[in-house]
Amino acid sequence: MNVVLLLSVLGGLSSSVSIVAATPTEAVERLARMEDRDGRTPILDARAFDGLPLPARGVEFRATRRSSRSDKLRVRIVASRDGRRLAQRDFAFAWRMKVAVIVPARDIDRGEVIREADLALQEIETRRDPKNLALAPEQLIGRIARAPLTKHHPVTLGDVTLPNVVKRGERIEVRATFGDLVVTLGAVALADAAIGDTIDVRNEASNKRLTAVVVDYGAAEVKR
Numbered sequence: 070m071n072v073v074l075l076l077s078v079l080g081g082l083s084s085s086v087s088i089v090a091a092t093p094t095e096a097v098e099r100l101a102r103m104e105d106r107d108g109r110t111p112i113l114d115a116r117a118f119d120g121l122p123l124p125a126r127g128v129e130f131r132a133t134r135r136s137s138r139s140d141k142l143r144v145r146i147v148a149s150r151d152g153r154r155l156a157q158r159d160f161a162f163a164w165r166m167k168v169a170v171i172v173p174a175r176d177i178d179r180g181e182v183i184r185e186a187d188l189a190l191q192e193i194e195t196r197r198d199p200k201n202l203a204l205a206p207e208q209l210i211g212r213i214a215r216a217p218l219t220k221h222h223p224v225t226l227g228d229v230t231l232p233n234v235v236k237r238g239e240r241i242e243v244r245a246t247f248g249d250l251v252v253t254l255g256a257v258a259l260a261d262a263a264i265g266d267t268i269d270v271r272n273e274a275s276n277k278r279l280t281a282v283v284v285d286y287g288a289a290e291v292k293r
Contacts, residue, residue, distance in 0.1 A: 244288070
């Protein structure tokens with residue numbers, strides 16, 4: 070049950086930490102807690118340690134983290150008894166972590182506008198990058214569900230979209246800026262769009278097509 074600090078010199082001084090335990094599960098979990106500071110835990114299933122002997126009296130399992138650029142926990146495990154090596158295997162484990170996310174407090178249909186009362190905070194275990202999950206109500210409130218959202222199920226940012234504030238065929242106001250001069254003209258939107266979308270519009274006066282960025286309900290700007 071000791072933590073063994075192994076120092077090696079290979080073109081310079083470097084160090085790695087090994088954990089010795091009575092089971093490979095314990096060795097890997099303790100190693101992960103020592104070397105990871107993000108609150109993550111490795112995913113260890115029933116077949117995680119195929120190729121190693123079963124835990125038994127006198128058998129020790131040494132887990133050493135292997136350097137890797139991947140986001141998995143890569144570990145080398147050596148099983149031994151009385152100083153004699155029984156088996157050695159390399160493993161790679163995915164991570165899971167606990168994170169507080171925003172989830173629907175009820176089932177939400179596709180096309181519904183999400184309101185504050187529709188949301189709740191929930192702690193989950195996930196393998197996903199939490200950056201892709203909704204972590205704050207502001208990321209969802211006022212958005213539209215692109216597909217049905219299930220009660221208490223994590224929502225990704227790709228599951229929602231901003232509502233359209235411009236409709237295809239609708240007359241809108243388009244502003245164009247020339248230095249200190251601002252010109253406003255009437256145009257017809259040629260597509261549905263949300264704030265921030267770039268769409269084509271048709272100038273009512275000249276019948277020419279322009280490209281503009283939607284900035285508000287019924288309003289867009291020509292970027293020059």
